[in-house]
Amino acid sequence: xxxxxxxxxxxxxxxxxxxxxxxxxxxxxxxxxxxxxxxxxxxxxxxxxxxxxxxxxxxxxxxxxxxxxxxxxxxxxxxxxxxxxxxxxxxxxxxxxxxxxxxxxxxxxxxxxxxxxxxxxxxxxxxxxxxxxxxxxxxxxxxxxxxxxxxxxxxxxxxxxxxxxxxxxxxxxxxxxxxxxxxxxxxxxxxxxxxxxxxxxxxxxxxxxxxxxxxxxxxxxxxxxxxxxxxxxxxxxxxxxxxxxxxxxxxxxxxxxxxxxxxxxxxxxxxxxxxxxxxxxxxxxxxxxxxxxxxxxxxxxxxxxxxxxxxxxxxxxxxxxxxxxxxxxxxxxxxxxxxxxxxxxxxxxxxxxxxxxxxxxxxxxxxxxxxxxxxxxxxxxxxxxxxxxxxxxxxxxxxxxxxxxxxxxxxxxxxxxxxxxxxxxxxxxxxxxxxxxxxxxxxxxxxxxxxxxxxxxxxxxxxxxxxxxxxxxxxxxxxxxxxxx
Numbered sequence: 001x002x003x004x005x006x007x008x009x010x011x012x013x014x015x016x017x018x019x020x021x022x023x024x025x026x027x028x029x030x031x032x033x034x035x036x037x038x039x040x041x042x043x044x045x046x047x048x049x050x051x052x053x054x055x056x057x058x059x060x061x062x063x064x065x066x067x068x069x070x071x072x073x074x075x076x077x078x079x080x081x082x083x084x085x086x087x088x089x090x091x092x093x094x095x096x097x098x099x100x101x102x103x104x105x106x107x108x109x110x111x112x113x114x115x116x117x118x119x120x121x122x123x124x125x126x127x128x129x130x131x132x133x134x135x136x137x138x139x140x141x142x143x144x145x146x147x148x149x150x151x152x153x154x155x156x157x158x159x160x161x162x163x164x165x166x167x168x169x170x171x172x173x174x175x176x177x178x179x180x181x182x183x184x185x186x187x188x189x190x191x192x193x194x195x196x197x198x199x200x201x202x203x204x205x206x207x208x209x210x211x212x213x214x215x216x217x218x219x220x221x222x223x224x225x226x227x228x229x230x231x232x233x234x235x236x237x238x239x240x241x242x243x244x245x246x247x248x249x250x251x252x253x254x255x256x257x258x259x260x261x262x263x264x265x266x267x268x269x270x271x272x273x274x275x276x277x278x279x280x281x282x283x284x285x286x287x288x289x290x291x292x293x294x295x296x297x298x299x300x301x302x303x304x305x306x307x308x309x310x311x312x313x314x315x316x317x318x319x320x321x322x323x324x325x326x327x328x329x330x331x332x333x334x335x336x337x338x339x340x341x342x343x344x345x346x347x348x349x350x351x352x353x354x355x356x357x358x359x360x361x362x363x364x365x366x367x368x369x370x371x372x373x374x375x376x377x378x379x380x381x382x383x384x385x386x387x388x389x390x391x392x393x394x395x396x397x398x399x400x401x402x403x404x405x406x407x408x409x410x411x412x413x414x415x416x417x418x419x420x421x422x423x424x425x426x427x428x429x430x431x432x433x434x435x436x437x438x439x440x441x442x443x444x445x446x447x448x449x450x451x452x453x454x455x456x457x458x459x460x461x462x463x464x465x466x467x468x469x470x471x472x473x474x475x476x477x478x479x480x481x482x483x484x485x
Contacts, residue, residue, distance in 0.1 A: 024081070025059035027052060029069065036067030041093055043071040053080050058122065063088040063129060072098035073161075076117040076125075084129025084177060090115075092183070094137035096159040103162045103188065104243045107347045109152075111184035111210075114161035121170040127177055133163045135181035135208045145263065146207045146232065146322045160184040160210075168247070170194055181205050185212040186231070191247030192219040197227065204231040206263055209322065212237055213260075218247035218275065224255045232323075234268040235260040235290075240275035240302050242347055249276040258285045263323045265292040266314070271337065271414060272348070273302035273359070280307040287314035292325030292411075293371060296361055298334040299414055300348070303359040309366050316373035318405035326411040326420075329371035329397060332379045332433075334358045334386045335415040361387045369395040374402060376455075378410045378421075380431030384461065387433040392441065397427055399445035408450045424452030434461040442469045 030036060032052075033045035046061070046069065053059045058079025063069055065085040072093040076082060084090060092114050099112035114133070117123055125131075138160045140148035152158055160183040166172060172195040179186055179202045186202060189195055197214060204211040211232040216222055218240050229235040236258070238250050260266040266287040269277055287293050293314040298304050316327040325331070336358045337348060349356045361381070369392075376399065381387035401407060410429060413419040421431070427443045430436055445451050454470055457463055457479055465477045 026062050028062045036069050038068035038070050042069045043074050046074050074115050078120040079122045081124040084127035086128035088129035089132055091132040092134040092161055094134050099159050099161045103165050107243050108157045111158050111160045111162050113165045116165040117169050118167045124173040126175045130178045132180045133182035135183040138183040145320050182211050184210050185215050187214045189219045190217045190244050195222045197224045199226045202229045206232050208232045217241050218244050221252050225257050227258045230261045233264045235262045235266045237268045238277050239272045241272050242274045251279045253280045255282040256284050261288050262290040263319050265295040266290045268295045269304050270297035271299040274300045276303045278305045282309045284311045290316050291319045291323045293329040295331040298358050298361050299337040301357050301359050304361045306363045311368045313370050318374050318403045324413050326409045327373050327375040328378045329373045330377040334361045334381045337414045338416050362389045365391045367393050372398045376427040378429045379433050389435045392438045394440040396442045399448050425450050426452040426456045428455035430460045431458040436463045438465045440467045
């Protein structure tokens, strides 16, 4: 009996010893001078905790509960976990003058960095607390469905802080936290490899322009899952910005089990794309009250290929012209962007040029889509052969006018020439595209003003439609230059 008790005691001690060895070292920001009163800028103390954590081989930088940590710019470093306990808040300093690190390098026209990391690895941002971008503090006057942007001085410098700017980070995890009210882009991954974004609530103010949710920029091997996102601009956007061309293409991306609302496009690819985007899967998502549901908006020389959207429930509605989109549930386009001088000093175009071109969009698949909208699907390109091999299989579209905004318009912005296509409202509108295959398309559109029956084609080649049902009646559909008959 005594030997047994001695054995159990020694065993328990060994377990405690092993647990202690594996425990993560904690760096409480309060121990480094943070006040957590919501008034004092705690950036210096937070940075001090992060620096020591990194220097000592990594651990957890803790933001304790029931505190508001107001802070200016902070750099996150390798092997550091930022952990926000429930009821803790990390909030952006509303003083525009503290933001002087451009989120886009030499291009200072697209906002500054707040929380950022560069050339790092093994970074985690987690906990049940809140990261608050203090977005309204950086806005101008409030309008009916947006905020005005403040005048810029100088015109090439925009002081609005992005929430998280993560550049060339390997093995990145963002989990469980709530992120609120970004003043500009919210989670921006640039050249990242191997990222997981899981279970976060990203709750941007729907009236804040440029308030993107998650932007994947030249990034690869990224998994986004189980997130709830509301954003004035795009909820999830894939792109290849010219400022970061050294990081190559954007590919091998999955988005699953997300719920999204946007005043622009809920899931978008583009418009900035100077490289290639491919191998993308978006599945099992819900989109509500958005100005556009699923969009491929190619406006640069890059290509978009091999993308699948499946098992998506969405509803769209019209908003004002401040926001891109006209309630198109599905939108697949490639048009060259408009020439001109923008606040970003023509970073939209290849160096030394003020005119661009747009690349191929091909092998795009839509499966099992259920949509309600004030508009129909739009697929188009600028020249033949640019947009091709587009597949829509098993889609149900209910067309229902729910707002007072003008209907009968498709939105091609940003593009050369007229940005809007006006006329009747069609469930399917194809313009200068080829090899389009639609099978199992069910439309309900009774008493819809300006309804154009089933669809319209303009300069299209090889459009195949089968199993088309309009208001419960199967149609034998053919295609000519005027549309579907």
